[in-house]
Amino acid sequence: MLTSTNTYTYLSDPMLRSLFLPSVVTGLAIAALCSMLSVLVVLKRLAFIGQGVSHAAFGGVGLAAAMGLLAAGASGGAAVGLLQFGVIFAFCLGAALLIGYLSEKGETEADTAIGIVLVASMGFGAVLIHRARTGVAWETFLFGSITAVGWFDAIVGVGVAAAVTLTLWALRRPLIFWAFDPGVARAVGVNERAMTLVLMTLLALATVTAMKLAGVVLATAMLVLPGAIALRLSKRAGVVMTLSALASLLGVVGGIIVSFEADWPTGPAIVCVLSGLFLLAWSAKTISDRARLSMPIALPLGLLASGAGVMLVWMGVLLLMRLVRVLLPS
DSSP states (O other): OOOSSHHHHHHHSHHHHHHHHHHHHHHHHHHHHHHHHHHHHHHTTOTTHHHHHHHHHHHHHHHHHHTTHHHHHHHHHHHHHHHHHHHHHHHHHHHHHHHHHHHHTSSSOHHHHHHHHHHHHHHHHHHHHHHHOOOOOTHHHHSOOGGGOOHHHHHHHHHHHHHHHHHHHHTHHHHHHHHHOHHHHHHTTOOHHHHHHHHHHHHHHHHHHHHHHHOHHHHHHHHHHHHHHHHHHOOOHHHHHHHHHHHHHHHHHHHHHHHHHHTOOHHHHHHHHHHHHHHHHHHHHHHHHHHTOOHHHHHHHHHHHHHHHHHHHHHHHHHHHHHHHHHSOO
16 A cells, blocks of 8 residues: 655654665665766667676675585674685676676677577586575575665665765766777877776676665666666766766666655566666657657656556556466466
């Protein structure tokens, strides 16, 4: 049942706040962590890198299991948890760098390199987990839930977000040149290999962190959709970065509110809100280009068009469900 006070109740009641506030902090940390990287991912056509690296983490989990860290994680406390994270991050970093190396040579396309590393890592991890026989459900480590995090996880997320943001700020000029205009970057002496190494390292760190805290689907969405939304609305570097951060923030806050009010799973709710924002951006840009309207005028029209599109799709789904029930009665 929908109410208008769920969000306020969850975050103001002392007992409920202790359960839900870490999820909110973690969501905001993931938004900050992924928003700037998302632009670089979309520009460099690495949209599936998050998916590839997150599934390559299966190999890291297998390595942690072989080292005895997976079984010890339940009782080893924060130190063992951080050691687990370090082993899996190191494995994912190796996978990301291998993807970058294979695709950089030009003999293997990026999507092919991602597929090769993904399946090889998963096979390697499956063998190690089978031999370790820990009895620990590895999927709980890989496919986390943002509503199940505690304050320790939230602090880790904030720390990683701060580290990634500071690194991006320190290297903002060469990274932006390299991402937006590779020709100019080469002309001014930007080291492309070093930029690739930095991006792959940050992507591995962001992917493993977001995946552990929020699950694979949300981690992938946060690394793709904010940048895609921003680049649909502008091509200016500063504006794109700002729009990506705003889209990421709106997606997380809006998704959390929807999940609280409508009792939806939080991760999928955030993905749905981000997808809706992309539909709005796509509609507004299309209307602006075809009707030659300014973006402030095109945005409300895009909102109407995207809303109408969502309603038509929803009505079609309902009609299809009713048709199936008529044709296949229980």
